[in-house]
Amino acid sequence: MKEALFYENLEGGKIKCTLCPRGCVVADTRTGTCGVRENVKGKLYSLIYEKPVAINVDPIEKKPLYHFYPGAKILSIGTYGCNLDCKFCQNYDLSQEFEVSDFEYIENVEPEMIIKTCLEKNIKFVAFTYNEPTIFYEYMLDIAKLCKANGIKTVSVSNGQINENPLRELINYIDAFNIDLKAFNNDFYKKICGGDLQTTLDTLKIIVDEKKHLEVTFLLIEGFNDDVIEFRQMCDYINSLGNEVVFHISRAFPRYKLEYETTPIPLLKKFGQIAKEYIKHVYIGNV
Numbered sequence: 001m002k003e004a005l006f007y008e009n010l011e012g013g014k015i016k017c018t019l020c021p022r023g024c025v026v027a028d029t030r031t032g033t034c035g036v037r038e039n040v041k042g043k044l045y046s047l048i049y050e051k052p053v054a055i056n057v058d059p060i061e062k063k064p065l066y067h068f069y070p071g072a073k074i075l076s077i078g079t080y081g082c083n084l085d086c087k088f089c090q091n092y093d094l095s096q097e098f099e100v101s102d103f104e105y106i107e108n109v110e111p112e113m114i115i116k117t118c119l120e121k122n123i124k125f126v127a128f129t130y131n132e133p134t135i136f137y138e139y140m141l142d143i144a145k146l147c148k149a150n151g152i153k154t155v156s157v158s159n160g161q162i163n164e165n166p167l168r169e170l171i172n173y174i175d176a177f178n179i180d181l182k183a184f185n186n187d188f189y190k191k192i193c194g195g196d197l198q199t200t201l202d203t204l205k206i207i208v209d210e211k212k213h214l215e216v217t218f219l220l221i222e223g224f225n226d227d228v229i230e231f232r233q234m235c236d237y238i239n240s241l242g243n244e245v246v247f248h249i250s251r252a253f254p255r256y257k258l259e260y261e262t263t264p265i266p267l268l269k270k271f272g273q274i275a276k277e278y279i280k281h282v283y284i285g286n287v
Contacts, residue, residue, distance in 0.1 A: 001038075001040070001045040001046060001047055001049060001131070002045060002046050002049035002050075002138050002139075003043055003044065003045055004017070004019070004037055004043075004046055004137075004138065004181075004223050005019075005043060005044075005137065005141075006137075006163070006165070006166050006167075007019075007044040009042060010025065010028075011248070013027070013028045013039075013041075013042055014026060014028075014039070015043075015044050016028050016114065017032050017037055017040045017043065018045060018163060019037075019083075019118075019134065019135075019137060019162065019163060019166050019239055020034075020083045020134055020135075020161050020163055020166075020199075021161060021195070021196045021199045022083055022161075022194075022264065023280070024037075025258040026038070026039040026044065027039060028040070028041060028042070029072045030153055031047070031084075031100070033083060033085070033194070033238070034082060034132075035080070035081045035082045035098070035100065036048045036079070036080060036081040036100075036125070036135055036136070036148065037135065038100075041155040044123050045101050046136065046137075046138050046139065047100060048079040048080055048081065048103060048135075048136050049136070049138055049139045050107070050108045050109055050110055050111075050139060051079055051080075051106040051108065051109075051139075051233060052077050052078060052079055052106070052109050052139075053076050053079055053080055053094065053106055053130075054077070054078040054079055054094070054130050055075065055076070055109065055114075055117075056075075056076050057073050057074070057075055057076070057121070057123065058073070058074055058076045058127070059071075059072075059073065059074070060073070060074045060125060060127075060155075060180075062076075063076075063127055063155060063157050063178050063215075064178060064215065064217065064248050064250075064283070064285055065130060065155060065176060065178055065213075065215055065246075065279060066215065066246055066248075066281070067215065067244070067246050067260040068155070068175075068176045068213045068215070069125065069139040069153070069203065069215070071258045072124065072125055073102060073123055073125070074123070074125035074126065074155065075114070075117065075118055075121075075123050075124065075125065075126045075127070076126075076127045076129050076130065076265050077114065077127065077128055077129070077130075077143070078094060078128070078129055078130025078131045078133075079130075079136045079139070080094055080095070080098045080102065080103070080131060081094075081095060081098070081131055081132065081136075082095035082096065082131055082132040082135060082159075082210075083131065083132055083134060083135050083161050083195075084159055084161060084193045084194050085160075085193070085194045085231045086182070086192060086193045086196045086219060086256070087105050087192050087193075087257040088192070088219070088252060088256060088257075088258040089190060089255060089256045089262070090135060090219070090252070090253065090255050090256075092255060092256040092258065092280055094130055094131045095131045095132065097183045098225055099271070103111070103149050106116045107161075110145065110211060111142045111143040111146050112140070114143050114146070114147075114199070115143075115146045115147065115150055116127065118147075118152050118159045122215050123151055123152075124149050124151070124153060125152065125153050125154070125155065126139045126152055126153075126155070126158065127143075127154075127155040127156075127157060128143075128144075128145065128154070128155070128156050128157065128158075129155070129156075129157035130131050130155055130157075132158060132159055132161075133156050133157070133158055134158060134159075134161060134162045134240065135167075137162075137166060137170070137285055140156070140170070141169070141170055141173065143173075144173035144174060145173055147173070148173050151277040152194065153176070154174050154175050154176075154276070155174070155175065155177070155178070156170075156176075156177050157177075157178045157180075158177065158178075158179055158180070158203075159179070159180045159182070159195065159200065160179040160180065160181070160199065160200035160203035160204065161195050161196065161200060161203075162199070162200050162203060163199075164202065164206065166194075167203060169208055171206065171207070171210050171212060175212065175213065176212060176213035176215075177207050177212060177213070177214050177215070178214075178215045178217055178218050179200065179204055179207070179214065179216055179217070179240075180200075180215070180216075180218075180219065180247075180278075181200060181204075181216050181217070181218050181234065182195070182197075182200075182218075182219070182225065183197070183224075183230065183234075184197070184231065184233050184234035184237070185200070185225070185227070185230055186199070188224070192258070193222065197240060201237065204216065204238075204241060205241065208241045208242055208245070214241070214245050214246070214277065215245070215246035215247070215248060216238055216245060216246070216247050216248065217250055217285075218234065218248065218250065219246040219250045219252050220249055220250065220252060220267065220268060220271055221252045221258075221263065222252075222263055222264065222267055223259055223261060224258070224260060226271070228274065231271060232272060232274060232278070233277035234273065235247070235275050235277070235279055236278055238278070238279055239278040239279055243280050243282070244281070245279070245281070246281040246283070247279045247281065247282050248283050248284075248285050249268055249271050249272055249275060249282070249283070249284050249285065250284075250285040250286045251263045251265070251268055251284075251286035252286075253286070260264045268284050268287065269284065272284050280284040
C-alpha cells in the first residue's frame, strides 16, 4: 500500500478523498466508490500501488491514438477499479467486478521495473489504460516521472473524472491523452455512469490549454446517447478545443448491466458524417 496524495481528514476518523469529483467520505477500514483507496486509521492508502493486473505491448493505435506517433509500440499498464460505474462498461471485469482480496495474489511491479522493461525492449511509450488510471494515480505519477527522466513518452486513457489540482500535477508528466466523452448530457452521466459531465469537459480544456496531444473517444449506444442535437453540441464543443483534436466514434457491444443492441454500422457512419461537419479528424472504431 502507498499513502494517497489527495485527501482531507474529517471528524470521527473519516476521510474525504479529493482526487475526483465523487469526493467519497470514507470511514475507517472502508474504501471509496473505486474500491481501491482505503481509510486505514485516518490515512488514505492506495491498495493497488505496484499492483498491475495487465501489462502488454500494444500498437499505439489501439489506445486509440491515431495522430500520436502512429506505428509505435506502447507498453500498456492497468490495475483494478474505476471511479465511474457505467452500466454499459466494456471492461467491467477489471473495473467493476473484483474483490480487494484479489490484490494479495498480484505480483508487485515497481515503477523502476516498468522503465527497465521499456529500455530492454526499446519501447519508447507507456500507456496508463485498461481500467481508469485516475484511481491508481500515485502509481501512474511515479512511473510517469521516471519515464520523463528516461526519454519515454506517456499516455493516459481516461474518463476525465479527475479534480483540477491532481490533474495539473499529473499533466506535467503526461504527453498525450485519450479521454472518453460518454455523452453530452449530464443526466446520462449521473444516471448511467455515476459521473459528472462538466468535470470531463473541464479536463479536456485543461489538456488543450497545457498544449498536450488530445484525442477524444465517444462510445455510441443506440437508444441511449444517440440524440442528434446533443451530438451536434458535442461536436461543436470539441471543435472549439482546436483543429488538431482527434475524434473517435466507437461501436458499442452489449456489456455488463445495460440492455442494448450492438451499434449498427449505418448509425456509426451517420454520426461520423455529422462529426465531419465540425471536426477535422474523425474516425469510426470497433468495426
